[in-house]
Amino acid sequence: MVAGEASGDLLGSRLVAALERRFPGAEFFGVGGPKMAAAGFDSWFPQEKLAIRGFVEVLRHLREVLGLRAELVARLLAARPDVFIGIDSPEFNLGVERRLKREGVRTVHVVSPQVWAWRRGRIRTMKRSMSHLLVLFPFEEALYRDTGLAVTYVGHPIADEIPEVVDRGAAREQLRLPPFAPVVAVLPGSRASEIEMMAGPFIETAKLVLARLPDTRFVVPLVTRETRNAFEAELYRCGARDLPMALLFGHSREALAACDVALAASGTVTLEAALSHRAMAIAYRVAPMSYRIAKRLIRVPHIGLPNILCGEPVAPEFLQADATPENLAQAVTNMLADETFRRAVEDRFVRLHAELRCGAAERAADALAPLLREARSAAD
Numbered sequence: 001m002v003a004g005e006a007s008g009d010l011l012g013s014r015l016v017a018a019l020e021r022r023f024p025g026a027e028f029f030g031v032g033g034p035k036m037a038a039a040g041f042d043s044w045f046p047q048e049k050l051a052i053r054g055f056v057e058v059l060r061h062l063r064e065v066l067g068l069r070a071e072l073v074a075r076l077l078a079a080r081p082d083v084f085i086g087i088d089s090p091e092f093n094l095g096v097e098r099r100l101k102r103e104g105v106r107t108v109h110v111v112s113p114q115v116w117a118w119r120r121g122r123i124r125t126m127k128r129s130m131s132h133l134l135v136l137f138p139f140e141e142a143l144y145r146d147t148g149l150a151v152t153y154v155g156h157p158i159a160d161e162i163p164e165v166v167d168r169g170a171a172r173e174q175l176r177l178p179p180f181a182p183v184v185a186v187l188p189g190s191r192a193s194e195i196e197m198m199a200g201p202f203i204e205t206a207k208l209v210l211a212r213l214p215d216t217r218f219v220v221p222l223v224t225r226e227t228r229n230a231f232e233a234e235l236y237r238c239g240a241r242d243l244p245m246a247l248l249f250g251h252s253r254e255a256l257a258a259c260d261v262a263l264a265a266s267g268t269v270t271l272e273a274a275l276s277h278r279a280m281a282i283a284y285r286v287a288p289m290s291y292r293i294a295k296r297l298i299r300v301p302h303i304g305l306p307n308i309l310c311g312e313p314v315a316p317e318f319l320q321a322d323a324t325p326e327n328l329a330q331a332v333t334n335m336l337a338d339e340t341f342r343r344a345v346e347d348r349f350v351r352l353h354a355e356l357r358c359g360a361a362e363r364a365a366d367a368l369a370p371l372l373r374e375a376r377s378a379a380d
Helices: 006-022 034-038 055-060 062-079 090-102 122-129 138-143 157-161 168-174 192-212 225-237 252-258 268-275 288-297 305-310 325-337 339-356 360-379
Strands: 029-032 042-046 083-087 106-110 132-135 151-153 183-187 217-222 245-249 261-265 279-284 317-319
Touching (some): 006 029, 006 083, 006 268, 029 034, 042 062, 106 360, 132 360, 157 268, 157 360, 192 261, 245 252, 268 279, 305 339, 317 325, 325 339
Parallel strands (some): 029 042, 106 132, 183 217, 261 279
């Protein structure tokens, strides 16, 4: 298995547990994060090596990533796994899958590349690379129906994990937050490159929100020691050490449960916020060249997963030059002041939660079981 970022680590950990229940004693190895390791996964390389986003950013690390991929493929071919599972990270995993499939290894990819947004021609490459594709969103299965690619919709594991009723009061008590103060969850991303781009604007946004609403409290869940250190350094640079801002090591679920509004970098965490039924402002910045390339290629009206899945702009989006502290602070304070709006957003996200909650890990394991049994039978 290869999972290149924090969201993939979560998906992978749940899948390892579900497969272990069906195949006791199975061995899991490749590239994963701490959650996968806790489930018994043997990670050969640090997951952070693959956590790179943006065209220009990838180019800066291309030689290192290609070298890692070549070494990984060589080790996987020597190990001859029954099944290889690539979790998201298509730029990295499709190359691994294509090589392994050519050598007779069954390959499964979890999380559809966003061909519905851009690069639809990539489906040809996917067919050469994957034995089976597991998709997380209902509309994706229909997208592949006439392509000849074996596809199964499994739902999203985050929708299974987050309870249908989120207890704000209990979460605030756990995080030692005032029961009635406005609380904003600040979610700058799980990658070091995202912290580099988003920490400064988000900290400046918090300063502006606090000036307008002095009782506001902020919580910032950070995934790794590296991202926490980078965020703390940005706090010092912005002269914001006195902000009423609690930095958490992980605990994004608790932060989202406790907050009234989230300020989030575009990514899986926005789906987590939606499934916690929280109003949010979505922001994103990348290197200018990466943005210019993406703007030419992307063919969907929204970038935030909640807006894409709801088919409407439920959460305001601020991209690149529009992702200024002034714009973000205005959006956050507007949402904090408008309880009617927040309740309408909550109702829409409750419906989305119900659509995606369908036992994803178990359904994924059900789809994988025939491939594993077939591989075991062939080996015997």
